[in-house]
């Protein structure tokens with residue numbers, strides 16, 4: 001299993017299950033959209049994906065809020081319909097996202113827990129992430145900062161993934 005580095009909320013995380021981290025842009029090719037460009041994750045795995053899950057990212061929600069899928073290689077086809085950048089991060093174990101005293105994500109704890117993600121990208125774009133998922137519960141979340149300084153997570157941008 002390869003180890004790739006990824007970022008959550010501007011900091012570095014270990015993404016233990018991400019193979020073939022790709023720098024190619026994806027989505028609908030809308031170069032005019034504000035915010036960061038889509039960076040597809042795990043593109044090399046996509047051909048082998050056993051399942052696809054459509055996920056909508058908004059200010060401040062992840063839909064569906066509860067995702068169930070079979071273990072194996074899964075592609076998340078995400079769409080950012082909000083007005084801000086959003087990401088789709090995964091915390092194995094399904095627990096609360098570890099936070100520092102100021103409400104920022106505890107990146108060391110997230111890395112130790114094996115968190116991985118699709119990096120934040122801009123409004124109006126689509127972006128794909130393919131991961132090899134082991135059975136278990138995962139918390140899915142976004143810790144991009146809103147204009148008021150709070151994380152999107154603090155505003156309720158999280159959900160649950162159950163891999164059977």
Ligand SMILES: [Cu+2]
Pocket residue numbers: 058060085086087142143144152157
């Ligand atoms: Cu967000």
